[in-house]
Amino acid sequence: xxxxxxxxxxxxxxxxxxxxxxxxxxxxxxVVDLGLIYQLDFDETEKIIYVTMTLTTxxxxxxxxxxxxxxxxxxxxxxxxxxxxELCFDPPWTHExxxxxxxxxxxx
Amino acid sequence: MGTGFPQADFRNTPHTAVVPFYLYAAVSLLAxxxxxxxxxSLFTGHYFNPGSLAITHIMALGWGTMIILGASHQLVPVLTxxxxxxxxxxxLTFWLAACGIPLLVYGFYKMDMGWPAxxxxxxxxxxxxxxxxxxFRSLQHGKKMNVHAVYILTAALWLFITAFLxxxxxxxxxxxxxxxxxxxxxxxxxxxxxxGWFLLLIIGVGSRLIPMxxxxxxxxPRLLYVIYFLINGGLLFxxxxxxxxxxxxxxxxxxxxxxxxxxxxxxxxQVFRQRIRKQVDEPMKIxxxxxxxxxxxxxxxxxxxxxxxxxxxxxxxxxxxxxxxxFGWITALILGMTFKxxxxxxxxxxxxxxxxxxxxxxxxxLYNKKLFAVxxxxxxxGFVLFSAGILLGMISLxxxxxxxxxxxxxxxxxxxxxxxxxxxx
Numbered sequence: 188x189x190x191x192x193x194x195x196x197x198x199x200x201x202x203x204x205x206x207x208x209x210x211x212x213x214x215x216x217x218v219v220d221l222g223l224i225y226q227l228d229f230d231e232t233e234k235i236i237y238v239t240m241t242l243t244t245x246x247x248x249x250x251x252x253x254x255x256x257x258x259x260x261x262x263x264x265x266x267x268x269x270x271x272x273e274l275c276f277d278p279p280w281t282h283e284x285x286x287x288x289x290x291x292x293x294x295x
Numbered sequence: 296m297g298t299g300f301p302q303a304d305f306r307n308t309p310h311t312a313v314v315p316f317y318l319y320a321a322v323s324l325l326a327x328x329x330x331x332x333x334x335x336s337l338f339t340g341h342y343f344n345p346g347s348l349a350i351t352h353i354m355a356l357g358w359g360t361m362i363i364l365g366a367s368h369q370l371v372p373v374l375t376x377x378x379x380x381x382x383x384x385x386x387l388t389f390w391l392a393a394c395g396i397p398l399l400v401y402g403f404y405k406m407d408m409g410w411p412a413x414x415x416x417x418x419x420x421x422x423x424x425x426x427x428x429x430x431f432r433s434l435q436h437g438k439k440m441n442v443h444a445v446y447i448l449t450a451a452l453w454l455f456i457t458a459f460l461x462x463x464x465x466x467x468x469x470x471x472x473x474x475x476x477x478x479x480x481x482x483x484x485x486x487x488x489x490x491g492w493f494l495l496l497i498i499g500v501g502s503r504l505i506p507m508x509x510x511x512x513x514x515x516p517r518l519l520y521v522i523y524f525l526i527n528g529g530l531l532f533x534x535x536x537x538x539x540x541x542x543x544x545x546x547x548x549x550x551x552x553x554x555x556x557x558x559x560x561x562x563x564x565q566v567f568r569q570r571i572r573k574q575v576d577e578p579m580k581i582x583x584x585x586x587x588x589x590x591x592x593x594x595x596x597x598x599x600x601x602x603x604x605x606x607x608x609x610x611x612x613x614x615x616x617x618x619x620x621x622f623g624w625i626t627a628l629i630l631g632m633t634f635k636x637x638x639x640x641x642x643x644x645x646x647x648x649x650x651x652x653x654x655x656x657x658x659x660x661l662y663n664k665k666l667f668a669v670x671x672x673x674x675x676x677g678f679v680l681f682s683a684g685i686l687l688g689m690i691s692l693x694x695x696x697x698x699x700x701x702x703x704x705x706x707x708x709x710x711x712x713x714x715x716x717x718x719x720x
Contacts, residue, residue: 209651212642212658214510214572244507246372251307252643256651263652276376282510282571293510293572 190222190284195229198265202227202236205264209256212249216292218257222284225275229268236261238272241280250274308369308378310644312385314715316365317637319393320629321711323357328704330404331622331681332697338681339688342613343478349404354621355488356396356419360454362629363496364388364426366636367447371433374443374503380432384425391422408468416462423458427451442516446499446523453491453530460484483537489592489620490530490552497628498522498559501586505563508579508635509570518562525555549596556589576659581671582631591619615685622700623678630674630707634662637714645719661714670706673699 193199206224207217218224218240226239238257242250254272261270285293327350334346368385372378379385395418402412430451434444461484467473473480502519505511529551536543563586575583595616599609642658649655681696683689 212650212655213508213639215657243510244373245376246307246378248307248369248373248639248643252647252650255647260651282512285571290571293574 191224192226193228195227195231198229199227201264202261205260206257208260209253211243211253214243214293216285216289218253220286220289220292221280222286222289223253223280224257233269234267235269235271236265238270239275240272241275243280245276245279308372308385309382310640312368312379312382312389313365313640314637315389315393316361316368317633317711318715319389320358320362320365321708323353323361323396324626325701325704325708327353327358328697328701332694332701335684335693335697336690338614338618338685338693339690340610342610342617343481345404345406347614347617349400351617351621352403353396353400354625356392357400359493359621359625359629361392361396362633363493364392366632367430367496367500369636369640370500370504371430371447373507374441374447374500376441377433380429380435384429388422388426388429391418391425395419395422402465408465412465412468413462416458416465420455420458420462423451423455427455442519442523443499443503446495446502446519449523449527450492450496450499453487453495457484457488457492460487483534485617486530486533490526493620493625494552494556495523495526497625498526501582501628502559502562504632504635505582506566506570508572509566509575510572511566511570513562513565513569515562515565518558522555522558522562525551525558529555545599546597553593553597556593560586560589576635577664577667577671578631578634580631582628582635585624585627585631588619588624588627591623592616595619611685611688615682618682618685622681626674626678630671633707633711634667634714637711638662641714641717645717649719656720661717662710663713666706666710666713670703670710673706674703677703 191199191203203219203224206219209218210216211218211221211223214221221243223240223242224238225241226237228237230237238261240254240257242253247253254274258270258272262268330346330350330353334344334350337344337346368379395415397415398411399415399419402408402415405411430448434440434448440448460480463473464477464480464484467477498519506513529548532543532551533545533548536548563583567583595612599612599616638658638661641661642655646655677696677699679696680692680699684692684694684696
């Protein structure tokens with residue numbers, strides 16, 4: 188849950204575990220360990236999941252694909268809920284957001 | 296319900312505005328290499344001949360410029376943080392340039408400066424104007440321009456100046472109006488293109504992409520601005536001194552530009568040292584090699600600007616200078632960057648709907664790595680042999696080098712075709 192804001196710790200843990208399937212194809216690392224996920228909010232009345240995420244670089248050509256993959260994975264994991272993914276570049280992504288696991292992977 | 300983060304306006308450039316440029320460039324590389332083989336013997340004589348002119352323009356425009364124009368349609372949003380203004384203008388740039396380049400090259404090859412060269416030049420100038428407008432409008436709205444955007448816009452303006460000077464020279468063949476011999480103006484046209492267009496663009500793009508691919512901690516926009524002013528200052532000094540100070544020493548602009556290049560190499564070394572991602576793939580290695588290959592044209596230009604050589608040796612060095620730029624530095628960079636960018640563009644097209652749901656291959660698996668390694672080896676051997684052939688004036692070396700470079704171009708086309716035609720697994 189490092190660096191990820193959420194209003195529902197348990198659901199966020201499940202969501203982040205599922206999002207480890209979404210790999211940045213250039214780097215080969217998943218979006219969670221890369222630190223691309225900023226916020227996960229669960230609206231229990233409307234049954235909507237709001238995801239705020241970023242990209243390693245603004246206007247990354249993989250942006251559309253990554254956001255679509257995040258949406259699909261969460262829809263599959265949480266069944267009947269809608270998923271809304273928003274991109275945000277403020278604050279911008281920096282290498283400090285990479286998890287220790289991610290740093291080990293990149294150091295190989 | 297919303298989040299506390301400001302939402303970004305995000306729109307990628309579709310592959311249709313990029314891929315045709317890559318395919319056109321691949322065919323041009325093959326045509327340029329075949330032409331190099333057919334004209335190999337000309338590299339023992341004066342550089343101003345139909346074969347050399349045709350090869351230079353097919354390499355500079357069909358190969359280097361086309362692929363850079365296409366890639367920049369994809370990369371402008373990455374570099375400038377703004378979407379591309381118009382897809383229609385991007386397509387129009389392609390078609391105008393695609394029709395103009397063969398006409399111009401044919402005109403040079405046949406030394407026919409009538410309608411083929413003139414229409415080729417006109418269409419090309421129009422293509423560049425459309426590109427500049429598209430770029431300018433893309434940068435116009437939104438936030439303050441960053442250093443990379445400044446580089447790209449300046450490079451595009453130098454490209455326009457290059458094409459304008461080139462068309463002026465073509466007109467001068469049939470309607471002579473320039474006070475001096477055409478050979479006196481060639482360096483102005485050539486350096487506006489080589490330094491103003493290629494060098495500035497490569498530094499502007501490379502300074503963004505190399506740290507991005509290596510995930511480097513090193514960031515130094517101030518240094519990039521220093522490099523920008525050194526290179527533009529040197530180039531402007533060179534161009535203006537031709538008009539008003541013909542006796543000014545060439546070493547002044549050569550040193551200004553050389554210092555800029557030295558600082559860019561220093562920037563790349565720092566980026567590499569402070570990278571988080573330790574693994575460097577083959578296309579990235581060959582791109583980094585091309586950065587060090589900047590030294591070759593710099594050395595030859597320092598020799599030329601010092602006016603240390605005379606007669607035959609001077610002519611050979613000029614031939615070598617052109618060759619190491621177009622078949623060395625620019626080609627090495629593009630060979631590497633093609634397989635760093637094209638597989639991702641095609642992967643995005645093919646697997647957009649499948650990512651995260653099904654198992655998908657890695658974009659790097661879309662091209663054949665063995666073919667790439669063989670291509671890189673053949674390329675280096677061909678480059679060294681042809682360069683030696685120019686220096687020693689040996690036709691057999693020139694022909695062997697050209698055969699190897701043609702082989703490299705064929706393998707490159709094969710790998711590009713493989714990526715382009717990739718089907719989902």
